[in-house]
Amino acid sequence: MEYLEKKREKQRIKNIRKRKIKKFLTAFFFIIVFFLWGIYFLLQSDLLNLKKIEVQGNIILTTEEIIDTGQLFLNRNIFQYKLIDIEKNLLSHPFIKEVSLQRKLPNRIIVTVREREKYAIIPYMGSYIYIDQDKVVLQVSENYLAEDLILITGVEFQSFNLGDQVDISKEPLLDAAIELIEASKLVTIGELISEINIGQEDYIKLVTFDGIEVLIGNKTDMAYSVLALKEVLTNLYTRNIKSVIVDMRYKGQISIRNRENWEEN
Structure with a gap:
């Protein structure tokens, strides 16, 4: 009898653990779904659309020239931009020697350039x-x-x-x-x-x-x-x-x- 009682107790504890793991996995699944849904919502909303482009360090080139060269457009989601592509575009301009880019959530990109000077x-x-x-x-x-x-x-x-x-x-x-x-x-x-x-x-x-x-x-x-x-x-x-x-x-x-x-x- 004592052996059977111990066996039933072990089985009961085992079942409790299974239920807890199942509840945890279910909750974790819903959190992941909610998180992904939140990211999708943000990407599709206007909240992360580019509203302001800040250009720093330019003396020779105008802000408009740098924005055009970088192929930056307002009202486009800032995560749709690859910073490496923007940098490549900017460095193609003869007067731009170095570039630094930053995303500033929710809706800004900062472009810092170092220009070449006529010598x-x-x-x-x-x-x-x-x-x-x-x-x-x-x-x-x-x-x-x-x-x-x-x-x-x-x-x-x-x-x-x-x-x-x-x-x-x-x-x-x-x-x-x-x-x-x-x-x-x-x-x-x-x-x-x-x-x-x-x-x-x-x-x-x-x-x-x-x-x-x-x-x-x-x-x-x-x-x-x-x-x-x-x-x-x-x-x-x-x-x-x-x-x-x-x-x-x-x-x-x-x-x-x-x-x-x-x-x-």
Whole structure:
């Protein structure tokens, strides 16, 4: 008898456990269904429709240009947008260097961009190619726009495409020219420079707005050369001397000669 009673008790406990598990699974099932139904309701409702697009960090491009490039449209559910696709669209614009995107529930998307800046102009077959500091082509214009930018001449192109780095035959010389521009801006003589010519093999020719020509070795320390050049130009302008060629091709040597008497070595 005692054995039978223990067996019945075990069976009763077992049944109770089964009922509890069944109730738990039933409740869990209804919670999942309710949760999924709630998500479906939110996705179909206007609550999560895009109502506001905030654009930050833009200086050159307008907010409308960035929104159009990103292919963002109001009154569309924000979860129907794939942020990676928006980023890809935005990075296809030549002037956009970096992008950061955020969804802000219930109805906002924040777009933060870092723009590329025009750094120099390269004339090419009647057109003008605007590049940034990374040698990326930002714009191609048939007209020379009056901007405070230095012309880089003597460039031999292999190819160029908007949004891509230029492909040229003398890339180290272009790198040296960009380094020269950067150094000249740091020592505040960038506004004096009109043109940088990289058509030669061994040196770069710099031309000021006053017509002074400066020859700089392409393998020299540009920061040091520009500091020395600033002092030379200051002395020349103080003495009102302009029609000269300043030869800085050789380390530690600076010679100044009248253009009329110059014979290039």
